[in-house]
Amino acid sequence: MNGVARAARMFRGASVALLLVGLVFGQAGCEGRAPETNAKGEAKVEKRHSGPKVAVLDLSSGAPEETDGGFLGLPAKHRSFGELIAALDDIERDKEVRGVMVRFGSGQIGLARSEELGDRLSKIREKTPIHCHGDGFTNATLMLAARGCTKIFVAPSGEVEAVGIAAQLIYLRKLLAEELKVDIDFLQVGKFKGAEEPLTRDGPSPEARESLEAVLRDLRAIWLDGIKAGRKRPGMEDAAEDGPYGAQKAKATGLIDDVKYSDDAATALRDEVHAVRDETFFGRGASADRPDDLDDIVRMLAGSTDESGPIALVRASGSISMEGGGSLGGSSGITDKELSPIIARLEKDDAVKAVVLRIDSPGGSALASDLMWHRLMKLRAKKPLVVSVGDMAASGGYYLASTADVIFADPSSIVGSIGVVGGKLGIGTAVGRFGVHAETFPASPKPGAGARAAYMSAFSAWDDPTRARILESMTEVYELFLARVSEGRKITVETVAASAEGRIFSGRQGKERKLVDELGGLTEAIAKARELAKLPKDARVAIISGNRGFLGGGGADGADERVNGAARGAAQAQVHVEAEAARRLAPGLVPFAENLLQLGAGERTLTAMPFALEVR
Numbered sequence: 122m123n124g125v126a127r128a129a130r131m132f133r134g135a136s137v138a139l140l141l142v143g144l145v146f147g148q149a150g151c152e153g154r155a156p157e158t159n160a161k162g163e164a165k166v167e168k169r170h171s172g173p174k175v176a177v178l179d180l181s182s183g184a185p186e187e188t189d190g191g192f193l194g195l196p197a198k199h200r201s202f203g204e205l206i207a208a209l210d211d212i213e214r215d216k217e218v219r220g221v222m223v224r225f226g227s228g229q230i231g232l233a234r235s236e237e238l239g240d241r242l243s244k245i246r247e248k249t250p251i252h253c254h255g256d257g258f259t260n261a262t263l264m265l266a267a268r269g270c271t272k273i274f275v276a277p278s279g280e281v282e283a284v285g286i287a288a289q290l291i292y293l294r295k296l297l298a299e300e301l302k303v304d305i306d307f308l309q310v311g312k313f314k315g316a317e318e319p320l321t322r323d324g325p326s327p328e329a330r331e332s333l334e335a336v337l338r339d340l341r342a343i344w345l346d347g348i349k350a351g352r353k354r355p356g357m358e359d360a361a362e363d364g365p366y367g368a369q370k371a372k373a374t375g376l377i378d379d380v381k382y383s384d385d386a387a388t389a390l391r392d393e394v395h396a397v398r399d400e401t402f403f404g405r406g407a408s409a410d411r412p413d414d415l416d417d418i419v420r421m422l423a424g425s426t427d428e429s430g431p432i433a434l435v436r437a438s439g440s441i442s443m444e445g446g447g448s449l450g451g452s453s454g455i456t457d458k459e460l461s462p463i464i465a466r467l468e469k470d471d472a473v474k475a476v477v478l479r480i481d482s483p484g485g486s487a488l489a490s491d492l493m494w495h496r497l498m499k500l501r502a503k504k505p506l507v508v509s510v511g512d513m514a515a516s517g518g519y520y521l522a523s524t525a526d527v528i529f530a531d532p533s534s535i536v537g538s539i540g541v542v543g544g545k546l547g548i549g550t551a552v553g554r555f556g557v558h559a560e561t562f563p564a565s566p567k568p569g570a571g572a573r574a575a576y577m578s579a580f581s582a583w584d585d586p587t588r589a590r591i592l593e594s595m596t597e598v599y600e601l602f603l604a605r606v607s608e609g610r611k612i613t614v615e616t617v618a619a620s621a622e623g624r625i626f627s628g629r630q631g632k633e634r635k636l637v638d639e640l641g642g643l644t645e646a647i648a649k650a651r652e653l654a655k656l657p658k659d660a661r662v663a664i665i666s667g668n669r670g671f672l673g674g675g676g677a678d679g680a681d682e683r684v685n686g687a688a689r690g691a692a693q694a695q696v697h698v699e700a701e702a703a704r705r706l707a708p709g710l711v712p713f714a715e716n717l718l719q720l721g722a723g724e725r726t727l728t729a730m731p732f733a734l735e736v737r
Contacts, residue, residue: 172397173219175390176212178205179404180262181226184234186438186481186511200404202234202511203434203479203664206643208402209241218249219394222387223270224404225255225262231481231512232340233531233628235265237642239347242269250394254386255279260286263361263376264344267351273377274386281371285362286341288333292319297546302554304547304582308592310599311540311623320546332624336535339627343533352376430663431474432650433467434643435460441485441493441517441728455482455521457489461496463665468500475505475654477646477662478525484516484729487541487598494605497524505653509646510534510637515625517728519636520602523609526653529646530628530637537636539606540623541599543591543726549580598726610635 184202212218223242230238242251246269253270255262257279266273275281297303297320307317312328325333349357354375361376368380381389387399401407439454467473478497484490500506501524508514508525513535522528522536530536549559559580563571572584576591583591603621607614612635620626620634631637639645651660 170398172217173395174217174398174400175220175222175387175394175396176215176218177387177399177401177404177406178208178221178223179226179401179406180205180230181224181228181256182404183228183230184238184403186479187436201436201664203436203643205238205403206241207662207664208407209245212249212402213245219396220390221245221249221251222390222399223251223253223266224383225253225258225266227256228262229259230261230265232261232264232344233510233512233534233642235261236268236343236347236531236533237644239265239268239351240642241644243351245269246271250390252386252390254381254383256383258282258377260284260344264347264351267348267376269351272379274379274381274383275368275371275377276382277368277380279368281364281366281368281376283361283364283366283371283376286337286344288337290319290325292323294319294321294323302551304550305544306547306583306588307542307544308588308595309540309542309623310592310595311621317542317544336625336627336630339630340533343627343629348376430661431472431654431656432647432660432662433473433476433665434479434647434662435463435467435476435665436479437521438479438481438511441482441489441521443486443489454485455489455493455518457486457492460493464493464496464500467665468496468503473504473663474656474660475507475650476500477507477509477643477650478521479509479511479643479646480514480518480522481511482515482518482521483513484518484520484538485727486517487602487726487728490517490520490728491601491605494520494524494609497521498609500524501526505650507646507650507653509643510536510628516540520605520728523606525609525638527638527646527649528636529639529641529643529649530631531642532627532629532640534628534631535625536628536631537620537624537626537634538729539602539617539621541595541602541726541728543595545577545579547579547582549582552580595726598728602728 182200184205185200186202212221221242242265245251250271251269252272252274253266254274254276255266256276258266258273258275258281260282263281263283294305298305305317305320307320309317312326318326318329345358345361348361352375357375360374363374364371366374366376368377371377372380379386390396391399437455437460441455442457444456444458464476467476497506506525508522508528510522510528510530511534514522514530515535515538519536519539559578561571561575561578561581563574565574569584569586572581572587573590575581576583576587603614603617606617610617616635620631620636626634626636628637628640632640639649647662648658650656651658654660
């Protein structure tokens, strides 16, 4: 019962240890019991734990920046992008690995993360064959496979969606204003911002079109280059944009190598490299294969998922808000309530020598962005701070990124969108058609006092003086945004302004405009943090999470958190089905929709990306 003893030691007498020991005892049993037998009564052969092996990466559930809590609110294991990068490091160090099997299933991964993973796998395949299998491939996962895989397989009934890159925006002005009689009061600062245009126009402005098309052209070039560099066959550029293809047609075009079921592809790789076993390093099955998971479960239940290390990796993904609440199936996103205390703790922790902030966000609350900017700048004053941009650090997301000593972004990341938007949708005119009327009673006798006092009411439209005052306030926030980026990046406000007004850029374009320092992913960002902190190249990295675990966390609210821990776990279980449905329906839209919902929940000014931009 070694596992039980180890679990008990870790709890150091905590009352919950009795529960855990009981659970582990029930599963593991005692040493010396009769061996298990198969249907014929023969003793089962134990799974081999040594000898040449194939490392398995299961990407069928994707590789999100952060994962939602599992049972009892525990974070899912071996599921996040950071853990996938760590798994690749483990594979490179493991001398028993003879080949790598990547199972895509029908998983979806963003373009920037696909680009980074493709680069990492391409380095591994210089020494080790990498076979990749998908039930189907999207634009992004096809590029990943092309860049990183020695051979690509697809299921017989699968499809390769090599269809090229395009954006589609929906304009609602006529429906809202003319048909439903909704009062649309939206303002923006920055002529390229375009956030209000789907609500106030029937098509894009020339400025919004220019900004979006410039980014799409660069993303297309990066995507095509990735496929051509990996496949090295004639005609790849035309084939990559001429799908979708069935499995056999995709093979005929050269986009994939063969048509097989997943298990057959895995068997073929094992035979080719003379491996005697598989080991799952990431995804489903990793928990069963990797030896430290019992200890990890104990730490999670005890509310301590964070392990010590001189480099702290902090993950910040989703919509930016003051307190969160992710109502559309996402996580709580990036919240001042959660992230600022983590940053404050890392600032004061002398054991932490450098921090890597991994950002994947379209922005959100202007207030929350500025409060977290202030906290991050205080941290930077004491120790190196490196930012790694995931799929995007746009608007408020870039507000946070600007605090870094060094910003890394993949060429296909999205950065910029430095601008401000705010407003509301009013229903006064719409419900007035049905005899519903709202009367405002101002306390002040001054002209326009009622319109000003009720300016955020859904039943009142803005008058011109109120609109002018709101635009003045938003302009002040915009100028503060420019100043914050200027201070963080150590460049002039004029330099920032030339790339502002809401324009978005690819990571490659951002580097040219001094919005990004280096092109690279999370691996390169961690290496830079070690260098700046004068640490050895193998210095430990601790992944910091805001999840406080089943028993809650510390700090001033620690006692209340512990009391409410079980209730939160039950609530998570209750909404799990609805949340999963929202993510599956339109996962890329969730943080953007949650941004807009903030306008109906007290926020008026947002530093937010104007639209969802997700390459499948």
